[in-house]
Amino acid sequence: MSEWAIECLKPDLPSVETYTSLLAEMDSNQWYTNFGPFVQKFEAKMAQFLSSTDGAPLNVVSCNNATSALELMLQNSGLPKGAKVMVPSVTFPATILAVIRSEMEPVIADVCEEEWTLTPAGVEAMLDYCDIDAVMPVASFGYALDSRAWEAFIDRTGIPVFFDSAAALGQQEVSPKIPTVFSMHATKPFGIGEGGLIVTASDAMASSSKLNSNFGFVQGLIKDIGFNAKLAEYFAIVGLTQFERWDAVTLKREQRWALYKECIDTLDTVDYCQAHKNKLPATLMVNTQGRSAAVIKTCIENKIQTRQWYLPPLHKHEIFQSYIKVGLQGLDKCPVSEYLESSLVGIPFHNFLTNEQIHHICAIIK
Amino acid sequence: MSEWAIECLKPDLPSVETYTSLLAEMDSNQWYTNFGPFVQKFEAKMAQFLSSTDGAPLNVVSCNNATSALELMLQNSGLPKGAKVMVPSVTFPATILAVIRSEMEPVIADVCEEEWTLTPAGVEAMLDYCDIDAVMPVASFGYALDSRAWEAFIDRTGIPVFFDSAAALGQQEVSPKIPTVFSMHATKPFGIGEGGLIVTASDAMASSSKLNSNFGFVQGLIKDIGFNAKLAEYFAIVGLTQFERWDAVTLKREQRWALYKECIDTLDTVDYCQAHKNKLPATLMVNTQGRSAAVIKTCIENKIQTRQWYLPPLHKHEIFQSYIKVGLQGLDKCPVSEYLESSLVGIPFHNFLTNEQIHHICAIIK
Structure with missing residues (x-):
């Protein structure tokens, strides 16, 4: 049993009985990974789904x-090793880890x-203070x-741009000029368990990313320093069902x-991100105007789970101290x-919340 | 339909009806990855299973x-960047790729x-010609x-030793002095689809590998340059069923x-690896004494699939030319x-072969 009366996040994935027949088909194929037929079908369907x-x-x-998708995108982008890639200080750390692991x-x-x-x-304003070779904006909190x-x-x-739109699959329009990564982790709106996507108009990036997701093999010889980043058939099946x-x-x-x-609009001291009012988020961060510690304390007392997603910011992690901050x-x-x-608090936001729970949460954080 | 009358390799995984009840339990947990209860149970059971x-x-x-497991093992081994790690020339290339990606x-x-x-x-004989900091022998072909x-x-x-026993899970005894990696890829004897294991007596290596398989997070802060190498609950369920x-x-x-x-013992010009006579392989390579091209041609004519696993050797891949060879x-x-x-040919070896097929294959390669 959870210690929380209201949990922050609950995955909304297809239940097993809706895809057992596809799993039986996978069994009869005896093909479980390595670019199998379900992965091929899933990629084709995803290409149509995305706008x-x-x-x-x-x-x-x-x-x-x-995370594998971010690494592959950077490593197959044409950016050289050592390239300076700007990332936001407020993000899930996989963004910066992928840059570092790509030797950038x-x-x-x-x-x-x-x-x-x-x-x-x-x-553009920050370019006055530092040179960069690329920028990787993040669709923070799924906006x-x-x-x-x-x-x-x-x-x-x-300057080339790469999107880390991990939490924004289904919401993020894709530009042919901007290679974009999405996550399908269980906690994401389009959840399949574990999974990621590179979406790009560049045939060269797509084809080298795919080869390098399979060790870098080309006709039995290693042509690049790849790894194993293949999606298994099972996840493609969950995705097709999703x-x-x-x-x-x-x-x-x-x-x-x-x-x-509607509820938050009635509160004086708490707000959501007004700039993204008309977008659908993945996780709900509210701005408590410097009172995050107090709000979190009150939530805990009321057994309401909170999360400080993407915080502390990257420049506050000791391990990232040596990098340029701007x-x-x-x-x-x-x-x-x-x-x-000091201000943002992630409050419960998922498909299993009742209206009463939402009213209750807003009353508590008030 | 396969173009082959007899395929080289067929995975032998549990069928979906044997684990749907566990998948239903995963659904009711709403916990699909991130060190969930099935992964915990699977790791505990595996620790008992291994000798x-x-x-x-x-x-x-x-x-x-x-491959993730090899990278994590090396990156959490205490070996510094730049360490010289000896690997065999005849191996699946993930062995060397993991070394290079670990900046060794x-x-x-x-x-x-x-x-x-x-x-x-x-x-030991080769130490006369070069210095090394570690050696990673490979349980080739599952021996x-x-x-x-x-x-x-x-x-x-x-000299520290690390085992890449990818294909030998269930056969490889583990030494407390030798961290060991196993694969559970669909094509391996203990197949689950995609999956790997690091097995080690070192609590420090196990704990840092685990943290670094989850980005390097320690209490909300990144402490090391990790990535996402977590096994999803689904695969743990297949593993428990396996x-x-x-x-x-x-x-x-x-x-x-x-x-x-028995059949090969009657042949004059083809042999298996006599040194491993009493071990159970994962894939079956036969030595054709320099006649691999001819044997492969005959097999193709007879619609018998062959594979040259681990070949060409690493030193023949152009991308690895710059490394020391000894x-x-x-x-x-x-x-x-x-x-x-020029001699080894991988012939069909899997659990769905009939006795007649084995006799037929041996007659053909004769």
Whole structure:
């Protein structure tokens, strides 16, 4: 039994009886991984499911998780080793770990106060203080990034952009100019258990990422330093089943989000991210205006689970101290991230919450 | 439909109806990955299943695949970056890729003519030509390595040893002095789909490997440059089910191996690895004494699938040209690997072969 009366997050995955017949088909194929027929079907269906900013066809490379997908995307991007890749200070650490494991140099950037992530204008302002070779904005908390604004950034600056949209599958429009990674981890809106995707219009990136997800084999010879990042057939089967229920899963989340906004709008001292009001988040962070410790304490007393997702910010982890940090006021200044650290609290947000629970949570955090 | 009358390899995994009740339990847990209850149960059961050279308790760290397990083992071994790790020239390339991805320096060594892999005596002889910081022998083709002989090697030389026993789970005795990796890929004898294990008597290696399989998180802060190598609950469920049928699965393989040995013993120009006569292999390589091309051609004509597992040897892949190569006659000489390249052919070996098929295959390769 959980120690919490209300848990922060509950996965909403298809139940086994809805996909046993597909598992039986996998058994009769005797094909369990290594680019099997279900993975092929899943990738094809995902390519149709995703929307592209210009309708151009997109390649989908499935991976065993999104961290592998981030590594493969960077390692097959054409960026050289040592390339400086800007990442937001407020993100799940896989973002920066993938940069470091790709032998590139992360540049940790303060986030925008309104959007809680990197914005094109913010990054352009920070270019006065540091050089970068690429930027990897994050669809923080599942709020989709503005693909068209980032396309314009590429046109203006010539700096390549890669999206870590781990939590925004189903919400994030994909730009053919911007390779994008999604997660299908159990805790993500489009959950399958473990899984990730690289989505790109670049045939070269897709094909080398795929080869390198299989050790780098080309006709029996190793052509690049790859690893094993293949998605197994089982997860493709869960994914194919998840498509069937996607509209219903999303509707439930939208209804809970609408009620939350209604309730939070009546509160004076707590707010959600107004800049993303019309987007559907994956996890719900509220801004307590510097009172996060007190709000968390009250929630614990009421057995309401909270999480401080993406916090502390990256520049506060000792292991990342040696990397360049930059904000709007120059190097080594990340005031927005630090404000968010003292202000943001993740409150329960999932498809199994009742209306009464949402009212109750809002009354408590008030 | 397969183009082959007889395929080389067919996975023998539990069928879905034998584990649907466990999947239903996973659904009711709403816990699909991240060290869930089935992974915990599976690791505990695996620790009992494995036999240790001195009966000492062993830690089992489950991973999403054996390549991740090799990387984690090396990265949490205490070996510094740049350490020279000797690997056999005849192996699945994941062995060397894991060394390179761990920012260590592989040393490619020729294999023993009798055993088709590294032996303590062979490695000691090669120490006259090069320095190494560690050695990673491979349980080639699933033939278990001699743990006690390698323990004696450590005692004599002080050089740390790591086993890549990917294909030998269930056959390989584990030494408390030798961290060992196993694969549970669908094509392995103990198949679950995708999966790997690090087995070690070292609590420190086990605990840091486990933390680093979860990004390196310690209480919400990143303490090391980890990644996501977690085994999902689904695979632990298949693994738990595989234990139940392990004796039967192994018996079938033993029966086929016994019949193959009987048939091959009647052939003059084809032999199996006599040094491993009393061990149970994972894949069956026969020595055609320089005639591999002709034998493969005949097999193809008869719709019998063959595979040249682990070949060409690593030193023949262009991408590994820059690394040190060593054999019994000195640097840059790997004559045994090159002989094996022209001689070894992998013939069909799996639990679905009939006695008639085995007789037929032996008649063809004769």
